[in-house]
Amino acid sequence: MRALGVDAQYRRLVSAxxxxxxxxxxxxxxxxxxxxxxxxxxxSCAWGLVSGVAMVKGGLDVPWAIAMSMMVNAASAQLxxxxxxxxxxxxxxxxxxxxxxNLRFVIYSAAMRPHFAHLALxxxxxxxxxxxxFTFVRxxxxxQENTLPATHRDSxxxxxxxxxxxTWHVSALTGIVGASxxxxxxxxxxxxxxxxxxxxxxxxxxxxxxxxxxxGALVALLAHGLPYKLGLFAGAIAGILAxxxxxxxxxxxxxxxxxx
Amino acid sequence: xxxPLSGIAMAAVVVGLTLSTLVTRTSFFVAGxxxxxxxxxxxxxxxxxxxxxxxxxxxxxxxxxGSALDTSLFNPRLVGVFASGLWLIWSRNIVxxxxxxxLAYSLARVYL
Numbered sequence: 367m368r369a370l371g372v373d374a375q376y377r378r379l380v381s382a383x384x385x386x387x388x389x390x391x392x393x394x395x396x397x398x399x400x401x402x403x404x405x406x407x408x409x410s411c412a413w414g415l416v417s418g419v420a421m422v423k424g425g426l427d428v429p430w431a432i433a434m435s436m437m438v439n440a441a442s443a444q445l446x447x448x449x450x451x452x453x454x455x456x457x458x459x460x461x462x463x464x465x466x467x468n469l470r471f472v473i474y475s476a477a478m479r480p481h482f483a484h485l486a487l488x489x490x491x492x493x494x495x496x497x498x499x500f501t502f503v504r505x506x507x508x509x510q511e512n513t514l515p516a517t518h519r520d521s522x523x524x525x526x527x528x529x530x531x532x533t534w535h536v537s538a539l540t541g542i543v544g545a546s547x548x549x550x551x552x553x554x555x556x557x558x559x560x561x562x563x564x565x566x567x568x569x570x571x572x573x574x575x576x577x578x579x580x581x582g583a584l585v586a587l588l589a590h591g592l593p594y595k596l597g598l599f600a601g602a603i604a605g606i607l608a609x610x611x612x613x614x615x616x617x618x619x620x621x622x623x624x625x626x
Numbered sequence: 627x628x629x630p631l632s633g634i635a636m637a638a639v640v641v642g643l644t645l646s647t648l649v650t651r652t653s654f655f656v657a658g659x660x661x662x663x664x665x666x667x668x669x670x671x672x673x674x675x676x677x678x679x680x681x682x683x684x685x686x687x688x689x690x691x692g693s694a695l696d697t698s699l700f701n702p703r704l705v706g707v708f709a710s711g712l713w714l715i716w717s718r719n720i721v722x723x724x725x726x727x728x729l730a731y732s733l734a735r736v737y738l
Contacts (some may be wrong), residue, residue: 374704429637449715451639460639464646470678475654475674476663477671483659500684503675510672523714535688553731559686560727564720566679567711572671582677583684589693590685597682611646620737623736 374617399525406500409561410530411537416555417441418541419548425452425523428542435538439496439531446595466594470602473562474502480507481519493520494558498534503565510569573616578609683707700738706731 421444438444442463475494481588482490508514510616515522539626541548548554570576582605589597640689653662687703688695697704710727717723 377683408721408724415640430640433636433645434640437640438647440643440647441644443643447639447643448726449737456639457635458643461642461646464643465650469648471650472653473671473674473678475651476667479654479657479661479663479675480668483653485658487656487658490655491648492651495648495724497651499679500719503679506672506675538647553702554734556706556731557701557724557728559683560664560706560724561684561720562679563707563710563727564714566676566683567714575673578665578673578677579680582680587688590689597685598678600680601681601684602674602678605680607671609673609677610666612667 395515395521396525399522400529403526411560414534414537415541417540422545424448437532574609574612577612578605581605581608702734705734
């Protein structure tokens, strides 16, 4: 009797740490991810709203504005393509513009790759497709600060991404449908820029990061005249190079730093 | 040339732009464990978030709207960034920092 009781207890323990609790950990990671992006959502919301309005005011029919917003999922590429579409530019020019405006996401996917390399291809592609500037930077900051969950990092990211996606689509649709009622001269979109500042600020705690940020900003300003938002990409690459060089020449060991 | 009123052309645009999103964002994710980057590249990528955001933010704040650099203290966007940065350092509250930044920006636009 006693042996049976122990056995039953043991089985309960095993099942508690088996698939059941694994699912629980997955859900916990998903919920934590949703909370992690929450304070930055006003930025997504403002950008969604303003880009929705811009697409309709830029000359797209409402159904096409909705279709584009739902499928393309890339505000900067949509807004860069918009004047070309309206002007009747060749198809390949429009699509090339989309690719070039999205180039920074190649760097993002390279940076996140090691965290998700173990997942199934479909899962990796889904997480990648819905990544945004906000969710990428928030994830990398958590990785650097060691605040990611020990397991199910993909669920943590999925939690962020889903929250951001819903906010984005609801606000973009609101912008498209209510284009003529939403003021465009209040500078609402500046909320998005401020949210980026709030994301990047706490990461400026080491010399290489500061050098990289300053270099990136300067190059982006100097190259602002380049077409297709290439100035942004040039700034990012220059900043990363500067940060890496600074990183290589910085003292590694704390004791070595004191000696120097 | 695409005719913005033609359904087929617009459908091609939407599909093409969706592909541009898919290909760029999943590029290295698709490679997954099949590739191994050098240690130096991994170090470089650690700085990708900070550098890219700086390159997005700087023109947005200092050039926004025009083509000339506006580094004057009367640039409302610069005022907004300063205000939200100070609030962030002081309170560590993100939502508060967005609100304070927008308030300072709006006041600067009206009064400066």
